[in-house]
Amino acid sequence: MSAQNTRVLSEGPEAIAEAARLILAGALVAMPTETVYGLAADATNGDAVARIYEAKGRPSFNPLIIHVSDVTQAADIGVFDDEAERLASAHWPGPLTLVLPRKKDAPIARLASAGLATVALRAPAHPAMQALIAAVGRPLAAPSANVSGRLSPTRPEHVLASLGDRIKLIVDGGPTAHGLESTIVALTGGPPRLLRPGPIDLDLAPMLKGGVEAPGQMASHYAPAKPLRLDASAAEPGEWLIGFDLVAGDVSLSPSGDLVEAAARLFDLLHEADRVAAPRIAVAPIPDDGLGVAINDRLRRAAAPRGDAADVG
Ligand code: TXA
Ligand code: MG
DSSP states (O other): OOBTTBEEEESSHHHHHHHHHHHHTTOOEEEOOSSSOEEEEETTOHHHHHHHHHHHTOSSOOOOEEEOSSHHHHTTTBOOOHHHHHHHHHHOSSSEEEEEEBOTTOSSOGGGGTTOSEEEEEOOOOHHHHHHHHHHTSOEEOOBSSOTTSOOOSSHHHHHHHHGGGOSEEEEOOSOSSOSOOEEEEOSSSSOEEEEOOSOOOOOGGGGGGOOOOTTTSOOOOOOSSOEEOSOSSOOTTEEEEEBTTBOOSEESOTTOOHHHHHHHHHHHHHHHHHSSOSEEEEOOOOSSTHHHHHHHHHHHHHSOTTTTTOOO
8 A cells, every 4th residue: 555645554652643743733634433434633723624625625615523532522512412412421432423503612613514503523432533532632523534425435545545645644443343434413403313324223213203314415504694795806885805815805714815724714704704893795706726616615605595505415
């Protein structure tokens, strides 16, 4: 197994120390979990999270699963009701992801949960992933470590073939135990809903009445309350302009035109736009390549008439 700039280290103290060093420097590391390999980044670092979307070539910002060591760490990020606590104590650490209301001051980048009012949390059982979370001391955002639209990787060879030189380090834990992604349950008000079937066969027949929904589809993504105008090179009266590159604006997604920085700041600035006095929002043009495709996708949804905006693929 080789790729020019990608190291593959067998799991163990040396690999974890190197992975932690990279993660704290804002880089991405492919990690084994008991389900599939994940592409991990520091969930508190918006730029690092933006690099996940860049590496995967995701055309839009799907919310990511936040990996934590246990329910104590998770409770800083999501709001646990009795049912959430019960499921977590029964199945964590393990292949169960809980989608919960996001705590107001959750210590994670907004981009990690795609600006949503909810957050997906999972305490993985794999010892290497647990060791990395402990070594970093922060929650880790980690989608499956594949290029967008491809199958999830269950071996380090799959990661190498799919993401190759886009990542510096793959921690090799051999083939994964379950080989399919975690079960996802949403506990965000109303009856619990199974969003993705997975390794945990929840014997909770009543809870499944809501039916299975494709994850991501149901997510009503963040849209500002104010009208939003795209491709604005200057503010019109009453507009608060979010700039980019040479368009300065009242604030800027990235004065230097850096798409990673822009992605990391996008949801923060859209939230800020709702708080300022100006009744309308305008956003400078964003180039439609690389991460710009995902940024423009989200901006178009944010600008769409309400009702259309919640239709997310
Ligand atoms: O087993 C797994 O869950 C693996 C390992 C690496 O942990 N991770 C994984 O992540 O499969 P990913 O990003 O490939 O799939 C996560 C799914 C996405 O379909 C996303 O839409 C959904 O979880 N999701 C995340 N946050 C959500 C939220 N707040 N509401 C609804 N769906 C959410
Ligand atoms: Mg995936």
